[in-house]
Amino acid sequence: MILFYMMKKELIQFFRNKSNVIILFVFPILLITCLGFALKDVMEEGSPDIFNDVKVLYNIEEISSYSGAFHSFMKDVNNNLDISFQSINNTEEAKEKVDSGYAVAFITISNKGYDYYRTKNRETIEGKVFRNVFEQFIDNYALIGIEEKNHSFIDNKSFENYNDSAIREESMGLRGINSFEYYTFAELALIMLYVSTSISETVYDEKYSSTINRIRISKANSVQLIISKAFVGVIIGVLQSIEVYIYSSIVLKTNWGENIWLMFAILACLSVFSSILGIVIGLATKDGKSMNSILNIIIISLCMFGGCYFPISMLKSMPIIQEIIVFTPLYWVNSALMSVSSGIKSNYAAISIALSLGLSIILVLGYVVVRWLKRGKTIG
Template sequence: MNILRIAGKELKVFRDIKMLLFMLATPVLLMLILGTALSGNFHEAVKVDPIRVIYSYHSTNRTLETQWEAFLLETKSSGIHFEEVTSRTETDVLRDVQNNLYTGYARIVNDGISYYGNNGNGMENGIVHGLLAALTDRYRLSITETNLPAPDENYVTEASVDAVRQPGGLDYFSIAVTTMIILYSALTAGQLIETERSRHTDLRLLASPITKGEIFAGKIVGSLVYNSIFVMIIVLFSKFMFGVNWGEHLWLVFLVLLTEIVLALSLGLSVGYCLKGNAAGSVLMIIIQAAAFVGGAYTPVEQTTGMMKSLSRYSPLHWSNDAILDIIYAGNLKAAPPAMVLNLGCSVLLLALAIVLMRRREGL
């Protein structure tokens, strides 16, 4: 009950309508400015890397064999190289594709074509998949007397291939700004305890029949609920007012964002206990800006190179953005758990640090 009372106290911030409108206007304006000013970055000509596809042929159908040989000649003249598997096992071939030695692996059998592509080669995979789909359409017409799949079935089985859809400028920056704003909540979390000290209400709280743990938990719960509602409003506002594509699995996107909120609050509390006053805010601002800069808040990570791209993997914005984009544009629901585990894992470590520091202090 004490935890809920303290959480309720944190939620009284909703009484200040002017502040709420200002907090809502900030991310909305950032979405519009970045999404409009930098939208050209999402419509430039894209350089396609050399396409090398490895394949294994297991069909006994002579008609398909003739079509496949003609297909290889046509693709060769287009600069797309198909290499047949010789003595390697399928496991070794798939490992080569995973290591980016090949764009993908095609397996041709009597029942159809299975294609396995590297997730990092979305554009190249789309080209190969389109060519294979065209081949099967032509093959289907040339062997109408044989036992083929129903016309509404897809003759090409596709695995681990990026979706053709890509986010526009406003779509991308709506996601990037939302995750960045979440990280800024670490600043308010860092002041949760410091505010009590500056107002000298910490001694009153400790004198009341409330434990340090209840105070700590109540403030976390209150901040979590408050920030979750705020983020939900931003997402729904951008979805219905700007037409931003948040995908068909909005509930899963919210779960990823929720774990990032937990991470931001944990970061703010741990730094707030390590440092006092303005020092905590300064350190948090540096961490947030660095994470936003390398994590794709202002420029998509795919457009960066060198050290910037290497550092991006350590930014919570990068792995959260990647998971959300994968869910929305590739329908890959399996992208959410790794990002959520990373967010919650870091949160546990940071909260553990804050708890240890809290217990060592006489006051809050």
């Protein structure tokens, strides 16, 4: 019963603050609309300029399961992207053509796998994106090959289905979806992270007011305090998701796909992470300026490497950056939202949900351990 009243109190306090309501419920609509129109020409569906008469050289040394898969891959790439494949037997000549810019890559296929040669000079964006598409395909085929040994053969149709998904998924932000669809999901995730700032402010206010003293002398405990704060954050996140869903579907004609409940589950788990982040930072910092500075640095970094400012496909084509983004929850959240809305079968949704909830647990446990090491009291 006490927990119910604490949740009720938190909700009332939040909606009394007009600035919170404006920032978390009006700003997402403005942000999505402005970015959608601003980048409409860059990300217009079906009209990207990134692949314009791109050439790829290849040589199949031996007929094998890899060569069959590669032929299927070439067929699907030709059907989806403006890329042409040319067979060449002279390895040195092929490498010279790649270095001169005539082709973006030279691929050698054997029964052991493949060898991918790219230019010694600065690799173009087209080359980087194509390399990501191909490597994603070949890595998946390696896993399929293991299953093939233990079960039955994998027919060409399964490769075609995978290739189509890989191409659509890798080109998100360039081909797979339009600007309104991309930034509906990306900016909703961004603004949901800012829920942490509102939650942290309430925690900070509790610490330096008589409210926290009343909570401590009441029957309420630390766990109830955390749950009540996190509850408000989750409610805000769900309401934001519903608001953006209605607006984007009716006004912007955004396609959320068929699995709406999975989309909302991904966003709800992100709101849990955002709330716990705000609670922990609010409890751990000693002054308001430090709290806001730390949260802003964390949020901007997560959004930058998570695809909220730049398309994911662009980030995945950048050296070093492509290694960093896989450690950020927003990368998996945005990838999951886009893959689910596009009907692409992947494990992004499971990873994003597990990562959001896992990081939430780690944050709480980390704070508890630090307090214990410092011989502090309970979280409350």
